[in-house]
Amino acid sequence: MNSLEQSLQHAIPLINQRLEELLSPSDEPLLTTIHEAMLYSVRAGGKRLRPLLCLLTAGALRQDESRVLDIACAIEMIHTYSLIHDDLPALDNDDLRRGKPTNHRVYGEAMAILAGDALLNRAFEVLCQLPLAPDLVIRVIAEIASSSGTAGMIGGQVVDIQSEGKSIDMPTMRYIHENKTGRIIRSCLVSSAIACQATAEQIELFDRYGYNIGLAFQIADDILDIEGDEATMGKPVGSDLQNRKSTWPALVGMNGARKAMQEMIDEANRALDPLGDSPAVTALRDLARFIIERKN
């Protein structure tokens, strides 16, 4: 079992339990369904990559993970809300997500829209209660809000939608990749580093690691979308290509895509060097390798 697997074995139950606590239903019976809808998609969650990055950042900085656990959960809520809204008929119109019916297929479109809204809102409620000094709390909230807004994730979603059915150029594709998923991945590392009172230099290292694995992750997704297998992926293969004509392999070829991905992983690993060796740093390196080797 490598460091990443050890980290996962420890982190996943911790994250899942805290998510359940933070999303526990209210006493109001009228709200049963909306809370169920929120939890449905959070429970259907996949790799918990983002929360894991938060915990590993604290570990790499030799800080207690209790400083960042709720940051990890808040970001997972934001990630989940973005998937719920992305899957809606007006957007990607996906019936399946990770092999399960999408939120609107189970709860209806109206409830899915509101469950997404509620998860975004709940994330900010959770962040207000972080067990940190007030000035750190505000810096964390500002970082996450900025990465999930139009200058980040939503911007990436918008440009992705605008590119539907079009051939796009490399800068536009890069914009989508850097923002739709990449910006939040960076924010896991940066916001957690802020919460751990990292220096500006350390924050920059984590940001660089996050930037590179985020982009590599997207290229890997593009490659998997072409080469993957429907049963393993839990969604129809080739759907990216149906909706948007340009992917990394389409623009630079499959070999070019693989080469770019490898360079980014190398750069991510170099960023970690000044942090020295620790189980968390080793797990971050394992994770970078996992991204390009994963099969779903």
Add this chain to the structure above:
Amino acid sequence: MNSLEQSLQHAIPLINQRLEELLSPSDEPLLTTIHEAMLYSVRAGGKRLRPLLCLLTAGALRQDESRVLDIACAIEMIHTYSLIHDDLPALDNDDLRRGKPTNHRVYGEAMAILAGDALLNRAFEVLCQLPLAPDLVIRVIAEIASSSGTAGMIGGQVVDIQSEGKSIDMPTMRYIHENKTGRIIRSCLVSSAIACQATAEQIELFDRYGYNIGLAFQIADDILDIEGDEATMGKPVGSDLQNRKSTWPALVGMNGARKAMQEMIDEANRALDPLGDSPAVTALRDLARFIIERKN
């Protein structure tokens, strides 16, 4: 010109100008449309009741309105996002809002969903930059996040949707009224009072005023929906009744509804008594009266 009219003449341009600044488009040409979509609905905004309540709270506490101007704008963004999502085909399916085509009719459903998401997100970004001590900023964000989430506005929207086409009882209708619109109206006053370092007693007074005018506002809406005139309202009359069978007048009769509304306005005015006399307090009293006398 009464105190309310004087306040409006001063406040509306101030609020509108600040909203334009806070929502000014980025330099990224790929994001032109989403920023246009966000601004479209904010500009189509109506009475600016919520931001005005924020400014008047500061005035009633003899504090500079610069303390609360961005709170006012953030809440108006949250209000606007909720209207954009409420108007979607999956929810109320409205083509018109204040006499103008709804967001999704102009920008399409996908962009409308994301414009709503982006306005909620932007509200929290703005709140992180409030010119206040960090502990006050966090209390303000927590108050607003709580009032706009499932325990507040979203909860009200959910129960409203679940009640579509059904006869509901008084507690359920009250739940919708108190939460769908009422909770955010209270939050304008409470969050602004927090920002002005009001005492717990003062915050409670503002909360009571807000609770009562918020509920009275909803009863007035129900009455206008029955008696109003399409041209003045800018939306089809009777639409509430088409979607949800129970309104305040339907449950307690038109006279009972008017009586309840008057009692709430009286209670709202009583709550203001300990604040003494000032132009802002007078404007708050005028506003309470305006709510039951308005024609749209």
